[in-house]
Amino acid sequence: MKPVPTRVARKPGRPLSFDREAALDAAMRLFWEQGFEATSVAELTQAMGVTPPSLYAAFGDKRSLFREAVDHYLGGLEAILESIRNAATAREAAHRLLISAAVGDTGEDTPPGCLLASSIVSSSAGAAAVREEIAAIRRQIETTLRERIASDITNGKLSASTDAEATAGHVFAVIQGMSTLAKDGAGRDKLLRIAETAMRCW
Amino acid sequence: MKPVPTRVARKPGRPLSFDREAALDAAMRLFWEQGFEATSVAELTQAMGVTPPSLYAAFGDKRSLFREAVDHYLGGLEAILESIRNAATAREAAHRLLISAAVGDTGEDTPPGCLLASSIVSSSAGAAAVREEIAAIRRQIETTLRERIASDITNGKLSASTDAEATAGHVFAVIQGMSTLAKDGAGRDKLLRIAETAMRCW
DNA sequence: TAATTTCCATAGTGATTGCTACAGAAACTC
DNA sequence: GAGTTTCTGTAGCAATCACTATGGAAATTA
Numbered sequence: 001m002k003p004v005p006t007r008v009a010r011k012p013g014r015p016l017s018f019d020r021e022a023a024l025d026a027a028m029r030l031f032w033e034q035g036f037e038a039t040s041v042a043e044l045t046q047a048m049g050v051t052p053p054s055l056y057a058a059f060g061d062k063r064s065l066f067r068e069a070v071d072h073y074l075g076g077l078e079a080i081l082e083s084i085r086n087a088a089t090a091r092e093a094a095h096r097l098l099i100s101a102a103v104g105d106t107g108e109d110t111p112p113g114c115l116l117a118s119s120i121v122s123s124s125a126g127a128a129a130v131r132e133e134i135a136a137i138r139r140q141i142e143t144t145l146r147e148r149i150a151s152d153i154t155n156g157k158l159s160a161s162t163d164a165e166a167t168a169g170h171v172f173a174v175i176q177g178m179s180t181l182a183k184d185g186a187g188r189d190k191l192l193r194i195a196e197t198a199m200r201c202w
Numbered sequence: 203m204k205p206v207p208t209r210v211a212r213k214p215g216r217p218l219s220f221d222r223e224a225a226l227d228a229a230m231r232l233f234w235e236q237g238f239e240a241t242s243v244a245e246l247t248q249a250m251g252v253t254p255p256s257l258y259a260a261f262g263d264k265r266s267l268f269r270e271a272v273d274h275y276l277g278g279l280e281a282i283l284e285s286i287r288n289a290a291t292a293r294e295a296a297h298r299l300l301i302s303a304a305v306g307d308t309g310e311d312t313p314p315g316c317l318l319a320s321s322i323v324s325s326s327a328g329a330a331a332v333r334e335e336i337a338a339i340r341r342q343i344e345t346t347l348r349e350r351i352a353s354d355i356t357n358g359k360l361s362a363s364t365d366a367e368a369t370a371g372h373v374f375a376v377i378q379g380m381s382t383l384a385k386d387g388a389g390r391d392k393l394l395r396i397a398e399t400a401m402r403c404w
Numbered sequence: 405t406a407a408t409t410t411c412c413a414t415a416g417t418g419a420t421t422g423c424t425a426c427a428g429a430a431a432c433t434c
Numbered sequence: 435g436a437g438t439t440t441c442t443g444t445a446g447c448a449a450t451c452a453c454t455a456t457g458g459a460a461a462t463t464a
Contacts, residue, residue, distance in 0.1 A: 012462040013410025037240050038326035041452055051413060052453070062452065118323050121382050122315065124240040135386040166395035169388065173379030173396055180323050180378040181371060184337040193368035194375055201402040214432040215440025243422055253443055254423070260441095264422065 020058060023048040027059075028069040033111035036066050036120040037127055063130055066119075070134065073115045077137060084144045090152040091202050093145060094171045098198060101175045102191035105182035117179035142172045167201070174198045222260060225250040229261075230271040235313035238268050238322040239329055265332055268321075272336065275317045279339060286346045292354040293404050295347060296373045300400060303377045304393035307384035319381035344374045369403070376400045 026047040030039050041062055045055055059065040074080060087093035105113050116138060123131040146168035152158040178191050228249040232241050243264055247257055261267040276282060289295035307315050318340060325333040348370035354360040380393050 010462080011410080012408070014412075014460040014462095016411070017460095033324065034326050035239075035324040037237075038324065038329065040326075040450080042450080043326075053414095053455095054412065056453065057411070113324065117382065121320050121323060121385055122235065122237040122240065124236050124242075124245075127240065138382075138386055163395055163399065165392060166399045169383060169392055169396040170376065170399040173383055173400075174372065174375045175379065176382040177375030177378035177380075180319065180340075181375055183323055184340055186371065190367060190371055193365055194371040197365065197368045197372040197403050198375075198400075201399050213440080214438070216430040216432095216442075218441070219430095242420080244420080255425095255444095256442065258423065 016054075016058070018048070018050050018054065023050060023055075023058070024065075024068060024072050027065055028072050028115065029111060031066055031069050031119050032073065032113070032115040035118065036130060037123060066130065067133070070115065070119075070137070074137075077140070080141060081144045084141070084148050087148070089157050090145070090149040091158070091199075093148055094167075094202070095195075095199055097145070097171060097175060098178075098195035099192065101178055102188060102195045105179055105191060106186075106188035112185075113183040114175070114179040117176045118183060138172070138176075142168050145171060170201060171198065218256075218260070220250070220252050220256065225252055225257075225260070226267075226270060226274055229267055230274050230317065231313060233268055233271050233321050234275065234315070234317040237320065238332060239325060268332065269335070272317065272321075272339070276339075279342070282343060283346045286343070286350050289350070291359050292347070292351040293360070293401075295350055296369075296404070297397075297401055299347070299373060299377060300380075300397035301394065303380055304390060304397045307381055307393060308388075308390035314387075315385040316377070316381040319378045320385060340374070340378075344370050347373060372403060373400065 026049070027044050030043060030047050034043075041052060041055065044062070044065070045052055048055065050058070055065065059068060071077070083096070084093045087096065101114060104110075116134065120127065120131045120134050146164050149158065149162065149164040149167055153160060153162050153164060174194065178186075178194060181194070182191060228251070229246050232245060232249050236245075243254060243257065246264070246267070247254055250257065252260070257267070261270060273279070285298070286295045289298065303316060306312075318336065322329065322333045322336050348366050351360065351364065351366040351369055355362060355364050355366060376396065380388075380396060383396075384393060
């Protein structure tokens, strides 16, 4: 393993032989491709270029690694929530979420689909806690959009007859569903047109 | 195990000690709740009320059991495809699919979500063949709807400017997505309103 | 240069995985 | 009632699972 470039004020002891960020990125991609439970520690260590003791020392355990991989994927949950709150309109926020999903689901250098949408939808009893955490993140993003829609109804940007819950739910159903369509082989062009079709409901 | 009621012209040998249909139903529910890979043979045998040798004798192996469970769930794929083809309009077929999904995803006596949508979206390399089979079924249903939409465009029931692929894709994205929303806790009322919202695109 | 700290690779751990060998049980047939 | 056929339960199989004990390596510090 090649040593990483030294840093100022280095602590004593043997330095890591691997790039933690690169290892995390590799783990993220494997979880994105296969899902949490279908990805073994053996596959993770191989993709990350580390041995099991190094993985456990650096990341804690498989679940902690997964949580960190999800956060790495999102680029910070708060940034996404702020993006929804700060959009000019709820409609623009929804459109942006749909377009981002369509594009993110069909990267040339990344697995198809969305890690948040697909890596743990159902699970064994043993992984229920992890599943619930990811479900809570999904709900949180949807809730933020719903609140933004409700706000736009209040300030007149949207019709008073708009069903905020159903409208936000529809956007998130499409986002979730496009992830599976991408994994089933759908291309970016198709997903972008689906996103535009979905926006016709506004 | 209590013996099942005898049947006419019974073959020689010891009769099964379990109800094959009931066992299949129990297996279907477990796959529906947890997904294919997260469900172990130990859990299956417990839910089905049989021992491993009996499971293997009656169903072949875990994958064969899963395939049979999926077919049991669909009530026959051909019936669904015929239902799309025979609907009065493509719009009615789409609406029916969405409503059926919303209702099926939120049964009182069944796991939340949809077995076809959620039991294997991503997978390990070892289960890729099973995943592809299920993906092919999903694509087949979507293709049948798309062809029905194209037919309605041709015969004037739908506007010539309708994008058949995007419209069918949108319906299936919502169907897939509602399954996840149901597993994340969304209720039937919400899903039905999402389905109605989705129909506003027609 | 010896002591200390941190990391690494090897070689496991106990538990679980999908699946089966085999002896016995339960039924039918002659 | 003995032989045949089919099914059952027990007790495994080899492989894999998430994770770790331990001795040695690589670095810094005094």
